[in-house]
Amino acid sequence: MDKILDGKKVAELKSQRLKDFVKNLIDQKKQPHFCVINIGDNAASKVYIRAKTRMAEKIGILQENIQLPKTVSEDEVVALIKKLNADPEINGVMVQLPAPDHINVKRLMDTIDPEKDVDCLTPTNIGRLWEGDHFVEPATAAGIISLLEEYDIDLTGKKAVIIGRSNIVGKPLAALLLEKNASVSILHSKTDNLSDYTRQADLLVAAVGQPELVKADMVKPGAIVIDVGINRIDNHLVGDVAFDEVKEVANLITPVPGGVGPLTVESLMEQVVKLAKRQDERR
Ligand code: NDP
Numbered sequence: 001m002d003k004i005l006d007g008k009k010v011a012e013l014k015s016q017r018l019k020d021f022v023k024n025l026i027d028q029k030k031q032p033h034f035c036v037i038n039i040g041d042n043a044a045s046k047v048y049i050r051a052k053t054r055m056a057e058k059i060g061i062l063q064e065n066i067q068l069p070k071t072v073s074e075d076e077v078v079a080l081i082k083k084l085n086a087d088p089e090i091n092g093v094m095v096q097l098p099a100p101d102h103i104n105v106k107r108l109m110d111t112i113d114p115e116k117d118v119d120c121l122t123p124t125n126i127g128r129l130w131e132g133d134h135f136v137e138p139a140t141a142a143g144i145i146s147l148l149e150e151y152d153i154d155l156t157g158k159k160a161v162i163i164g165r166s167n168i169v170g171k172p173l174a175a176l177l178l179e180k181n182a183s184v185s186i187l188h189s190k191t192d193n194l195s196d197y198t199r200q201a202d203l204l205v206a207a208v209g210q211p212e213l214v215k216a217d218m219v220k221p222g223a224i225v226i227d228v229g230i231n232r233i234d235n236h237l238v239g240d241v242a243f244d245e246v247k248e249v250a251n252l253i254t255p256v257p258g259g260v261g262p263l264t265v266e267s268l269m270e271q272v273v274k275l276a277k278r279q280d281e282r283r
Pocket of ligand 1: 140163164165166167168169170187188189190191194207208209210213228229230231260261262264265
């Protein structure tokens, strides 16, 4: 049996559905429009922004990239976000992370209007998510859930273990997996002996940023393994999971590239469309 959870294929399928939906909006002169603010010259950020731009163009969403110098002040970024919040032509606003050290990211997130919060990083929308209100969803976590749904994977009563507790992946994914009736554990850099937990996992998610941290002997035979990690080594990408050896133990596994990455980008576009549609209904 094919063990690969093909994120690229699922993202392709979903983006085609979304494109058809957006075409209707464009016909009604309601093309979704969002802004990505990038501060400084982080090389990985540029790659991610290009991937978003390509997906937005393919689907028919207007993506405006605003590049700010790495010396920009926090007050200037806050002023820009407020301007975008007030612009009725713009349905969504996001800040590409990481930001330079002198910028307080929390203050930027607190400034984004929750109605335009594409990344689900404002306190209001994080709270909504934990209450089960999918006003907007964090793209990577939602992408992983959509992959599991497309493959008809039922998590009821299953043990889910997430390595990584970031605000953008680990924590929101825990909320969504709880909703799927999994019993969820979150591990992090201070967890003593990861294997004690990972070997119990029916679903193991690695969102760490450490190349091939997860080895075969850390995985329960028959588990489902989702690799979120994107690590650049000698000009090629590797995940947080040692794919070749873990694939021999796991029942299903996502590759890197071609797993969670494309799903994240597609899911982000779904959020833009959702926000645009809601704003239009409220006008
Ligand atoms: P962060 O750096 O924000 O978080 C990493 C998490 O991993 C932290 O909670 C950290 O623990 C934990 N961690 C680090 N080292 C270890 C270790 N040795 N053992 C256990 N836990 C550890 O990363 P992100 O969540 O933003 O991203 C994680 C990875 O996913 C990165 O490779 C990133 O590039 C990738 N990514 C991929 C996306 C995609 O679409 N495929 C989207 C977003 C991210 P602590 O909290 O204690 O520091």
